[in-house]
Amino acid sequence: MSNEKTTHFGFKNVPVEQKQKYVGEVFHSVAAKYDIMNDLMSMGIHRLWKRYTIEMSGARPGQSILDLAGGTGDLTMKFSRIVGDEGQVVLSDINSSMLNVGRDKLLDHGYAGNIEYVQANAECLPFADNTFDCITIAFGLRNVTDKQKALESMTRVLKPGGRLMVLEFSKPTNPGFEKVYDRYSFSVLPMLGKLVTNDSESYRYLAESIRMHPDQKTLKHMMRKAGLDRVDYHNLTGGVVALHRGFKY
Template identity: 70%
Template sequence: MKQKDTTHFGYKEVPTAEKARHVADVFHSVAGKYDLMNDLMSLGIHRFWKLFTVSNSGVRRGAKVLDIAGGTGDLTRKFAKMVGETGHVVLADINGSMLNVGRDRLTDDGIVANIDYVQANAEALPFPDNSFDCITIAFGLRNVTDKDKALASMFRVLKPGGQLMVLEFSKPADWLGGIYDTYSFKVLPQLGKLFTGDAESYRYLAESIRMHPDQETLKQMMIDVGFERCDYHNMSAGIVALHRGYKF
C-alpha cells in the first residue's frame, strides 16, 4: 500500500516523511523533565498504570523483553528485576535524548547487568524474527507515523506464545469529556510552560492523544496484523487503556 503524502502531527497536517522529525523535536525539548511532568500531569497516577502493565505481563526469570519507546526507563527498571541475571531487557527509543536520560538514570542506580539500549524506529525494529517473550510500548504508539507498520514489526520480532502490551491514552467515558478537554488544552500547556518553558510541546501531546485510535479501533488494528486473543482494560475511566495481544 502506498504511504500517504501527509499525516497528522497533533491537529496539523505535515508531510509524512517529516513527522518523525517533528516528534523528535518535542521529546528533545521535554526529555530532561519528562518524569517530573508525568507526575504533574497525571497526579502520579501514571506510576499505577505502569505497575499494572508490568504486573500483568507474565514475565518470568530468564525472559527476554523489549521495551519500545522506553524513554526514561520506568518499565525497563521493573522488568530488569523480574527477568533476573539470566534474562535480558532491551530499552528501545527513537529519540536519542530520551534514551540517554533512561540509560543515565538506570546506570546511576546500578541497574546495568541485563539491559541493552537501542535507538530504533518502531516501524522497522532492528531485531531478528521471534526474538522476544514480551514487548511493551507505553505512551509511544500515538507518536508513531505508521502504526500498522509498527504493530506488524512488533509481531515479527515477538516469539510464538509471546505477548504485546500497548499502554496508551485512549477515549475516556463520555461523562468525563468536558473536564478532560479543559484540563488537556488549558491546564496542560500551562504546566508545560511553567516547568519546562515549552507550552507547545505539551499542546501537541494533548492533540496527539485525541488523534490516537480509540479502544476498539486499536484492538482491530492489532488483530489485522496477526495478533490473537486481543483485549483491553480501561483505567481511570478510559483515559488510559492497556491493550494486549498474543502471537501463536
C-alpha cells in the same frame, strides 16, 4: 493539485516524511523534565498504570523483554528485576535524548548487567524474528507515523506465544468526564509545560496527539490485523488510558 502524502502531527497535517522530525523535536525538548512532568500531569497515577502493565505482562525470570519507546526507563527498571541475571531487557527509543536520560537514570540506580540500549524506529525494528517473550510500548504508539506498520514490526519480533502490551491514552468512557478531561488537557497541560519546561507547544502537541490516536476498539482491530490473537483491552481511570494486550501464535 499536490499528491504529497500527509499525516497528522497533533491537529495539523504535515508531510508523512516530516512527522518523525517534528515528534523528535518535541521529545528532545522535554526529555530532561519528562519524569517530573509525568508525575505532575497524571498526579502520579502513571505509576499505577505502569505497575498494572507489569502485572499483566506475565514477565518471568530468564525472559527477553523489549521496552519500546521506553523513554526514561520506568518499565525497564521493573522488568530488569523480574527477569534477573539470566534474562535481558532492551530499552529502545527512537529519540536519542530520551534514551540518554533513561540510560543515565538506570545507571544511577545501579541497573546495568541485563539491560541493553538500542535507538530504533518502531516501524522497522532491528531485531531478528521471534526474539522477545514480551514487548511493551507505553505512551509511544500515538507518536508513530505508521502505527499499523509498527504493530506488524512488533509482532514479527515476538516469539510464538509472546505478548504485546500497548499502554496508551485512549477515549474516556463517560461523556461528562471527557469534557473535564478536554479542558484539563488543553488548558492545564500547556500551562504546566510552560512553567516546568518553558515549552507549552510540546505539551499542546501531546494533548492533540492523544485526541488523534485510535480509540480502544480501533486499536484492538489494528492489533488483530497485525497478526495478534486473543486481543483484549482494559480501561484504566475511566478510559483516559487503556492497556491493550495481544498474543502471537
